[in-house]
Amino acid sequence: MxxxxxxxxxxxTDEEGFLEARYYKGMEKGRAEGKDEANRENARKMKSLGMPTEVIAQVTGLTATEIDSL
Structure with a gap:
């Protein structure tokens, strides 16, 4: 008993596990957001250099629509 x-x-212990899981989920989200912003910045630079949208899309993983909106 x-x-x-x-x-x-x-x-x-349950609370610590919950907080740890939330912490790692937040870190994962932050990394993904940082990677996305880096891809967008690289796409802006490539676009300013006159690279074709298709090439920028292949390199960054962004769609043509996303690239055009930069």
Whole structure:
């Protein structure tokens, strides 16, 4: 039978696991956003150099519509 102390520590462990999962999810999201912004910046530079949209799309993974809007 669990006592109150065991329940307390189980709740703390669950909370720590939840917070850790949220932290890593946030880090993952931040990396993805950073990668997306880097791709957009590279596309802007390539576009300013007169590179064809098709080539920019292949290199960055952006769509032609996304590139045209830069």
């Amino acid at each position: 669990e006592n109150n102390n065991d329940k307390f520590w189980m709740a703390i």
